[in-house]
Amino acid sequence: MELRHLRYFAAVAETKHFGRAADRLHLAQPALSQAIRQLEGELGTPLFVRTTRQVDLTPAGEFLREEAARILAAIDDSVRGVRRIAEGRQGLLRIAFTGSAAHTLLPRIARTVKRELPGMALEIHADLLTPAQVAGLTDGSLDLGVLRPPTSGDALTLRTIARDPLVLAVAADHPLAEKAEVSMADLRTEDFILFVGSRSVVNDAVLRSCREAGFTPTVAHEAPGTTVMLPLVAAGLGVALVPAATRAAPLDGVVFRDVSDAAYLDLALAWRTDDTDPALLAVLEVLEAAGLFSPTTPDSAPDSATELDEAVR
Amino acid sequence: MELRHLRYFAAVAETKHFGRAADRLHLAQPALSQAIRQLEGELGTPLFVRTTRQVDLTPAGEFLREEAARILAAIDDSVRGVRRIAEGRQGLLRIAFTGSAAHTLLPRIARTVKRELPGMALEIHADLLTPAQVAGLTDGSLDLGVLRPPTSGDALTLRTIARDPLVLAVAADHPLAEKAEVSMADLRTEDFILFVGSRSVVNDAVLRSCREAGFTPTVAHEAPGTTVMLPLVAAGLGVALVPAATRAAPLDGVVFRDVSDAAYLDLALAWRTDDTDPALLAVLEVLEAAGLFSPTTPDSAPDSATELDEAVR
DNA sequence: GGAGATCCATATCTCAGGCTTATCAATCAT
DNA sequence: ATGATTGATAAGCCTGAGATATGGATCTCC
Numbered sequence: 152m153e154l155r156h157l158r159y160f161a162a163v164a165e166t167k168h169f170g171r172a173a174d175r176l177h178l179a180q181p182a183l184s185q186a187i188r189q190l191e192g193e194l195g196t197p198l199f200v201r202t203t204r205q206v207d208l209t210p211a212g213e214f215l216r217e218e219a220a221r222i223l224a225a226i227d228d229s230v231r232g233v234r235r236i237a238e239g240r241q242g243l244l245r246i247a248f249t250g251s252a253a254h255t256l257l258p259r260i261a262r263t264v265k266r267e268l269p270g271m272a273l274e275i276h277a278d279l280l281t282p283a284q285v286a287g288l289t290d291g292s293l294d295l296g297v298l299r300p301p302t303s304g305d306a307l308t309l310r311t312i313a314r315d316p317l318v319l320a321v322a323a324d325h326p327l328a329e330k331a332e333v334s335m336a337d338l339r340t341e342d343f344i345l346f347v348g349s350r351s352v353v354n355d356a357v358l359r360s361c362r363e364a365g366f367t368p369t370v371a372h373e374a375p376g377t378t379v380m381l382p383l384v385a386a387g388l389g390v391a392l393v394p395a396a397t398r399a400a401p402l403d404g405v406v407f408r409d410v411s412d413a414a415y416l417d418l419a420l421a422w423r424t425d426d427t428d429p430a431l432l433a434v435l436e437v438l439e440a441a442g443l444f445s446p447t448t449p450d451s452a453p454d455s456a457t458e459l460d461e462a463v464r
Numbered sequence: 465m466e467l468r469h470l471r472y473f474a475a476v477a478e479t480k481h482f483g484r485a486a487d488r489l490h491l492a493q494p495a496l497s498q499a500i501r502q503l504e505g506e507l508g509t510p511l512f513v514r515t516t517r518q519v520d521l522t523p524a525g526e527f528l529r530e531e532a533a534r535i536l537a538a539i540d541d542s543v544r545g546v547r548r549i550a551e552g553r554q555g556l557l558r559i560a561f562t563g564s565a566a567h568t569l570l571p572r573i574a575r576t577v578k579r580e581l582p583g584m585a586l587e588i589h590a591d592l593l594t595p596a597q598v599a600g601l602t603d604g605s606l607d608l609g610v611l612r613p614p615t616s617g618d619a620l621t622l623r624t625i626a627r628d629p630l631v632l633a634v635a636a637d638h639p640l641a642e643k644a645e646v647s648m649a650d651l652r653t654e655d656f657i658l659f660v661g662s663r664s665v666v667n668d669a670v671l672r673s674c675r676e677a678g679f680t681p682t683v684a685h686e687a688p689g690t691t692v693m694l695p696l697v698a699a700g701l702g703v704a705l706v707p708a709a710t711r712a713a714p715l716d717g718v719v720f721r722d723v724s725d726a727a728y729l730d731l732a733l734a735w736r737t738d739d740t741d742p743a744l745l746a747v748l749e750v751l752e753a754a755g756l757f758s759p760t761t762p763d764s765a766p767d768s769a770t771e772l773d774e775a776v777r
Numbered sequence: 778g779g780a781g782a783t784c785c786a787t788a789t790c791t792c793a794g795g796c797t798t799a800t801c802a803a804t805c806a807t
Numbered sequence: 808a809t810g811a812t813t814g815a816t817a818a819g820c821c822t823g824a825g826a827t828a829t830g831g832a833t834c835t836c837c
Contacts, residue, residue, distance in 0.1 A: 152539070153466045155824090169785060182825045184786065194543065196550030200740070203784050203832050210556075210741055211549040218542035222535060226465070229531035230507060236524040237509030243523075427513070428523055468795090482814060495796050497815060516803050516813045 156190040164216040239433025241270030247279040250377035254399035267437040296421040299352040315394040317413035322387040335364035342371035342389035356414040469503040477529040552746025554583035560592040563690030567712035580750040609734040612665040628707040630726035635700040648677035655684035655702035669727040
């Protein structure tokens, strides 16, 4: 059986007239008769009782009429669904955010996608550090990441979309909270809370800032993410240098202070260079149109291959 | 698009291998590649990403895989459904019973059909007098009738399945209730309750019995069916002659008495001679196998065309 | 009641297109 | 590097879907 048979059958069942059905199908009547006859042969039963004056459905034909209509409609729907997905108007995008970006960029991105691509489902992985995002992108379990360069590898394309300075997070009752702005030198004797993992991009920036200020920080604790780090700071267990975006997620007992000479941290979109998922392409297009790519230079220089490349493998 | 495309696509999507899929489809590999390419062209998007070493589904392909599986399964189901209906193993049979037959034959027939053809739905029209059944059968709103001959018309086939004598239904406190058996002569002075409609087959038999006993009955009331008639009898508004089968539906206050010289009434199955509905054919076969046809001669002589023929038109 | 109209089936022919075989190009394994 | 594997491409065959012409049955309308 072929769809042809069902389409022809449906036309005859509706018109109850071989001639008119053939017209509608842009087909000569004998061809239609022949096709119906084939279908009946394959099913082993007549579907119509024909006289020269009347065409009627047998019980089996009556049943098939409803089935055929459902099947043909299902096929139409499927085709439309495939086209929607192919155009990226519908689909699933798995997107990850670093802890700090979750509070600023996540809402903007989610809102933009929701507005421009209502059929797009977002699977959001929040608070995923850069190495985890690189791994997820590389193994295909993520489609798009909002992460902190540097990282590269020819497999991934990066697009810088924001630049944050590091700011000081400190307990509200800490002496440094009194100052409007601090310098790295002020932090020389403080206990630091870092992110877990020596490969953290934020850690790298923190250590670099300290080194440039001429000291090595004392590490009091390590936190797996911002959500753990800030409470530790509030508890007075140490200070932390965090991306300025973290200010969007305030916590009682923690205050943020600008640091005059701390390093900057970029925030970038990352995706597999060879990814052709229409959902990704459509989302990128929409984000670009929304101006989310503008903040800094569009072509983030794939500078020195850093430690993060190794995390990919 | 044709089912061919979906079938081929499903095979490739499952095996992720053009060669093996082609084998399974009993098809050369280039033909398969070509068909998939056609499908992709029609849908306007690739469904697979192929390298010479690997075949993977695109998101659109992933979507279509599920859809195709559902559609192909739906078609299989439809074909099976059509075949079941064609074999008469499933369907709908609209069957009518005269009032008296409803209590004896209806349960037997319904039970037999239910046991032998579990997929058969019965639409039961109870307490339908013969003319109404003939009309229903003729205009196609009924498939099978259990009615009281005589009736004929070449459009209907009759099969006598039971022969009932008329019995007297009389109020329990009526003098005639005292006798074990009465004769027609005993009824000469009684008020009679007849069925509505001069064309009722039961009425015909009642009137014939009276005529043969040499009197014309006094008609006190007319009832549209047994369910109305018996209460009238119980109320003492008159006596009635009813088919013996009515005894199966006793009513408080009504007693039945044999009548030595009353007419007999046949009970017959009736269906359109040219009816090819497999549901009907299957039910007839099942009923015959269950011995329901035996009680009297199988070929009920299509005797004198009676008034009932006219009711047909 | 006969002539014409209507309508589905049958017969025959044609040609598009689906399938085959043969071959190529790319990738992987050893 | 070489052979094996695999999907794409090329070219030819041949089935079978559809077109045309016609037949036969039924209905309509003078």
